[in-house]
Amino acid sequence: MLLKKFFNVGFVEIEVVERTAFGLDExxxxxxxxxxxxxxxxxxxxxxxHRELVFSIAVTxxxxxxxxxxxxR
Amino acid sequence: xxxxxxxxxxxxxxxAYGQVRSDGAAVxxxxxxxxxxxTLPSDAVAMALGVGHPVRHAALRAGxxxxxxxxxxxxxxxxxxxxxxxxxxxxGLDMTPEMVERSRRNAASAGxxxxxxxxxxxxxxxxxxxxxxxxxxxxxxxLSTRKSRVLAESLRVLRPGGRASIADLxxxxxxxxxxxxxxxxxxx
Numbered sequence: 001m002l003l004k005k006f007f008n009v010g011f012v013e014i015e016v017v018e019r020t021a022f023g024l025d026e027x028x029x030x031x032x033x034x035x036x037x038x039x040x041x042x043x044x045x046x047x048x049x050h051r052e053l054v055f056s057i058a059v060t061x062x063x064x065x066x067x068x069x070x071x072x073r
Numbered sequence: 074x075x076x077x078x079x080x081x082x083x084x085x086x087x088x089a090y091g092q093v094r095s096d097g098a099a100v101x102x103x104x105x106x107x108x109x110x111x112t113l114p115s116d117a118v119a120m121a122l123g124v125g126h127p128v129r130h131a132a133l134r135a136g137x138x139x140x141x142x143x144x145x146x147x148x149x150x151x152x153x154x155x156x157x158x159x160x161x162x163x164x165g166l167d168m169t170p171e172m173v174e175r176s177r178r179n180a181a182s183a184g185x186x187x188x189x190x191x192x193x194x195x196x197x198x199x200x201x202x203x204x205x206x207x208x209x210x211x212x213x214x215x216l217s218t219r220k221s222r223v224l225a226e227s228l229r230v231l232r233p234g235g236r237a238s239i240a241d242l243x244x245x246x247x248x249x250x251x252x253x254x255x256x257x258x259x260x261x
Contacts, residue, residue: 057125058239
């Protein structure tokens with residue numbers, strides 16, 4: 001879905017150069033998440049997904065040298 | 074389906090990132106090398122809240138102009154500033170007043186004179202068309218309810234042939250609705 005957005009706005013040479021699973025352990029590093037919220041996630045999400053809740057991806061892309069129409073501001 | 078309006082999402086993000094406190098390098102040490110971290114101000118390291126290392130994939134060259142979208146306390150801004158050198162320039166953009174202040178302080182502490190921090194939303198980049206060589210961003214796109222707008226703005230400010238290096242979180246399988254509706258989930 002995100003890569004499609006890159007394509008739709010006009011980026012080219014779109015490439016995912018890294019992809020890493022984020023589970024509850026990884027989220028626990030972030031001070032943004034209180035212990036209570038992490039427990040809520042643990043309870044709300046099936047155990048089988050606890051090690052892969054979301055994925056961190058690194059995307060590189062390029063603005064083409066020429067664009068047919070300038071993006072609206 | 075959007076679970077929050079633009080205004081609600083903005084308020085949640087401003088609150089979360091304005092109040093966040095950290096005294097460790099748990100996040101930073103997961104993505105950056107020890108050699109990179111030991112040369113940076115401790116606050117920039119402690120307040121690193123990204124999900125990857127966009128500078129690593131940006132292929133920055135001396136003299137380039139870089140825009141760091143949602144720069145936070147500035148860890149990627151500072152690494153980019155080092156990479157582009159004194160002939161280059163790095164602009165950090167963040168809508169959270171506390172983070173603007175932190176990143177300015179961290180840039181000064183690091184002696185980076187080629188860094189400029191601007192307040193503002195990533196959906197309305199306060200830069201002219203075709204004014205930067207590279208756009209980087211780390212764990213910020215997922216905080217916006219207008220991702221396509223952010224990307225369109227990024228394209229606008231890039232020079233022809235310019236590059237983007239974006240690290241972000243994506244959901245490959247749906248999470249329970251209760252989780253998706255949680256403000257804490259949006260902010261993280």
